[in-house]
Amino acid sequence: MRFWAFGKRNLKEIYRDPLALGFLLGMPIAFIVIFSFAFGGEHASPLNISVVNEDNRSATSEAFVQCLENMENLEVNRISEKSQAEEELSTGKLSTYLVIPEGFAQQAKQEGQPVKLELVFDEADPMTAQRVEPVIRVAAAKFLQISSPLDIKLLGQGVEVKDNYINYMVPGMIVFGLMILVPTGVRIIVTDKEKGFLSRLLTTPARPWDFILGYALALVPVVAVSTMIYLGVGMGMGLSMVGNLGLAFLVFFIIGLCCIGIAMILGALFSSEAQGEPACWFFLLPMAMISGAWWPTEQMPSVLQRIAAAFPFFHAMDASRQVITGGASFTTILPDLYWLIGWTVVLFAIGIILFRRQMAS
Amino acid sequence: MNVRVGVKLSEAIQTFELTRHFNSLVAVNHINLEIGKGELFSLLGPNGAGKTTTIRMLCCLLKPTSGTAQVMGYDIAEEPFKVKELIGVSPQETSISERLNCWENLSLIGEIHRLTSTETKRRSQELLERMGLIERSKDQVRKFSGGMKRRLSLIMALVHDPEVLFLDEPTLGLDPQSRRAIWEYIAQLKGKKTILLTTHYLEEADVLSDRLAIIDEGKIAVLGTPEELKKNLSDKQTMVIKVGNLTAEVMSGLRGRYAEVEQRNDELILSASELDFKEITEYLYSQGITIRSAALKQPTLDDVFIQITGKELRE
Numbered sequence: 323m324r325f326w327a328f329g330k331r332n333l334k335e336i337y338r339d340p341l342a343l344g345f346l347l348g349m350p351i352a353f354i355v356i357f358s359f360a361f362g363g364e365h366a367s368p369l370n371i372s373v374v375n376e377d378n379r380s381a382t383s384e385a386f387v388q389c390l391e392n393m394e395n396l397e398v399n400r401i402s403e404k405s406q407a408e409e410e411l412s413t414g415k416l417s418t419y420l421v422i423p424e425g426f427a428q429q430a431k432q433e434g435q436p437v438k439l440e441l442v443f444d445e446a447d448p449m450t451a452q453r454v455e456p457v458i459r460v461a462a463a464k465f466l467q468i469s470s471p472l473d474i475k476l477l478g479q480g481v482e483v484k485d486n487y488i489n490y491m492v493p494g495m496i497v498f499g500l501m502i503l504v505p506t507g508v509r510i511i512v513t514d515k516e517k518g519f520l521s522r523l524l525t526t527p528a529r530p531w532d533f534i535l536g537y538a539l540a541l542v543p544v545v546a547v548s549t550m551i552y553l554g555v556g557m558g559m560g561l562s563m564v565g566n567l568g569l570a571f572l573v574f575f576i577i578g579l580c581c582i583g584i585a586m587i588l589g590a591l592f593s594s595e596a597q598g599e600p601a602c603w604f605f606l607l608p609m610a611m612i613s614g615a616w617w618p619t620e621q622m623p624s625v626l627q628r629i630a631a632a633f634p635f636f637h638a639m640d641a642s643r644q645v646i647t648g649g650a651s652f653t654t655i656l657p658d659l660y661w662l663i664g665w666t667v668v669l670f671a672i673g674i675i676l677f678r679r680q681m682a683s
Numbered sequence: 684m685n686v687r688v689g690v691k692l693s694e695a696i697q698t699f700e701l702t703r704h705f706n707s708l709v710a711v712n713h714i715n716l717e718i719g720k721g722e723l724f725s726l727l728g729p730n731g732a733g734k735t736t737t738i739r740m741l742c743c744l745l746k747p748t749s750g751t752a753q754v755m756g757y758d759i760a761e762e763p764f765k766v767k768e769l770i771g772v773s774p775q776e777t778s779i780s781e782r783l784n785c786w787e788n789l790s791l792i793g794e795i796h797r798l799t800s801t802e803t804k805r806r807s808q809e810l811l812e813r814m815g816l817i818e819r820s821k822d823q824v825r826k827f828s829g830g831m832k833r834r835l836s837l838i839m840a841l842v843h844d845p846e847v848l849f850l851d852e853p854t855l856g857l858d859p860q861s862r863r864a865i866w867e868y869i870a871q872l873k874g875k876k877t878i879l880l881t882t883h884y885l886e887e888a889d890v891l892s893d894r895l896a897i898i899d900e901g902k903i904a905v906l907g908t909p910e911e912l913k914k915n916l917s918d919k920q921t922m923v924i925k926v927g928n929l930t931a932e933v934m935s936g937l938r939g940r941y942a943e944v945e946q947r948n949d950e951l952i953l954s955a956s957e958l959d960f961k962e963i964t965e966y967l968y969s970q971g972i973t974i975r976s977a978a979l980k981q982p983t984l985d986d987v988f989i990q991i992t993g994k995e996l997r998e
């Protein structure tokens with residue numbers, strides 16, 4: 323099997339290049355550690371959140387407020403009247419508050435119904451709201467798993483999420499880490515082109531799919547190993563897995579394949595390292611931003627959200643967050659998985675077409 | 684081997700008006716070559732003459748703009764994978780996988796050509812020993828010198844025992860000693876394999892080739908055995924004279940007597956069908972010219988080249 327022989331060669335070229343490997347693994351690990359220290363864990367001061375419960379003090383909404391109160395790094399301050407919260411916000415005493423609107427209990431009971439919460443914040447200080455938002459989301463995701471309010475307390479106590487910020491942040495970082503496979507893969511292909519190694523192999527009877535499979539195959543163990551390392555580092559920093567680890571791994575694995583597919587396409591398109599790598603970042607960094615690698619996407623303009631949702635990265639982050647922090651099941655994340663698998667198939671098909679065209683220049 | 688229609692079985696490589704354009708540049712211009720089985724044929728030409736482009740087309744890396752070629756009877760455009768099974772290529776850039784050692788590079792080529800691993804190992808061992816790389820064979824290639832890489836590149840072209848060998852400037856940039864070692868090895872292959880070699884070193888073409896073609900600006904300028912090419916030239920004699928104080932008058936006087944008169948710095952070069960050493964030196968003396976040295980030259984490939992292309996080959 324020619325592609326196997328070629329894949330082995332590519333893997334050797336990767337793991338015998340400690341500098342490139344260090345960059346590939348080092349950047350996401352550094353990000354996870356720095357972000358955890360900066361914003362998560364015991365090191366960070368607890369977040370203050372004021373809550374206005376307008377849902378007629380229903381049992382469900384009350385249980386939700388208690389769930390928030392049970393969160394370790396959240397200080398909940400109840401405000402009975404919305405007008406008071408509004409005033410405190412305008413005078414600068416508060417920078418953000420959460421409103422549980424009327425009908426919350428109703429929405430929570432009906433499965434599949436969107437549940438509305440309002441996070442009001444002072445526009446002069448959007449950062450606090452940005453920090454609070456993922457925490458609320460994690461709490462809500464956890465809470466809304468169960469429809470009957472009696473069960474909530476059990477879940478709230480049974481599942482101990484030490485640090486919600488880290489649970490929110492790590493999946494984004496892992497997907498970002500896997501995105502770095504794109505410049506890594508492109509560099510290998512483009513270097514082979516520049517140095518003429520690919521030309522040499524093109525004078526052998528190897529076929530287009532031998533090349534694309536050989537390059538892709540070598541990156542598959544890199545996906546698996548780096549995902550495990552990132553998860554390990556995340557857990558070391560306080561990530562607590564609510565959902566199924568295997569399912570989270572599946573999501574990361576498929577987005578990893580997607581990234582390999584993108585690397586094949588860009589590798590076929592570019593022929594010099596000087597063009598290839600910057601081009602990758604030019605595409606990847608904005609992608610990571612709008613897909614929610616570093617901050618929640620809900621506050622972005624809807625146009626951007628729709629663009630992000632058209633690409634696979636958003637779906638990978640969304641699905642892995644749902645699994646890791648909300649304990650979502652396979653069927654819950656199936657729509658995201660469809661997107662991811664669809665993209666992977668399309669990307670590889672385009673990659674093979676481009677490689678074939680290259681070979682017949 | 685099957686007999687294919689329209690193919691002379693004695694020919695290993697045939698090109699038919701092979702042409703390649705790069706936009707408006709004609710890199711290879713209607714080249715017709717016939718290279719026999721077991722022949723060592725050289726394409727000799729300056730940088731940019733179109734040697735590499737010709738080889739790349741014959742290796743199915745580049746599509747001809749027009750014309751075509753056959754390798755062992757297979758058309759390069761219609762049956763590229765058949766061609767690729769029969770050839771071994773040592774490209775102009777020594778393209779080797781840098782973080783692999785010699786064995787790993789060779790076993791990759793072996794596996795791609797579907798050799799068994801024992802066969803690959805046996806041939807690798809033999810070639811590495813012969814080319815003097817066996818001691819360093821377990822080192823990553825990126826630590827190798829240019830000469831070592833060239834030798835490994837040659838081995839990679841040979842490990843699967845191809846019938847036809849393309850060697851694109853196999854000694855480019857090497858010191859004379861390494862160059863000679865590679866020549867010796869190539870000379871040993873003569874007659875066993877069909878070899879198309881490109882070079883811009885005259886000596887290389889002269890020493891190794893059965894036949895050679897001088898290629899310039901994409902065209903074959905002349906073709907023959909090294910001896911034929913030199914003999915064709917020897918109906919003309921050349922004399923090189925180092926002189927001190929050449930005047931315009933003397934130059935025009937000389938031009939009146941001899942077919943070609945050229946001045947390069949302090950060198951005077953005269954060519955004609957017949958030159959009389961004494962007559963020339965006496966004429967120059969009579970004109971008060973100081974002669975530092977004077978010699979009738981034996982024709983070399985260098986002269987053939989200059990005469991045909993009007994250029995010097997040295998970079």
Ligand SMILES: Nc1ncnc2c1ncn2[C@@H]1O[C@H](COP(=O)(O)OP(=O)(O)O)[C@@H](O)[C@H]1O
Nearest residue numbers: 705708710728729730731732733734735736737
């Ligand atoms: N890929 C290419 N694109 C454009 N021009 C090229 C390309 N490859 C070669 N050329 C041009 O074609 C001519 C012949 O090049 P080449 O075959 O490499 O010459 P040689 O090998 O004899 O030095 C040169 O003028 C070179 O610049």
Ligand SMILES: [Mg+2]
Nearest residue numbers: 734735775852
């Ligand atoms: Mg060349």
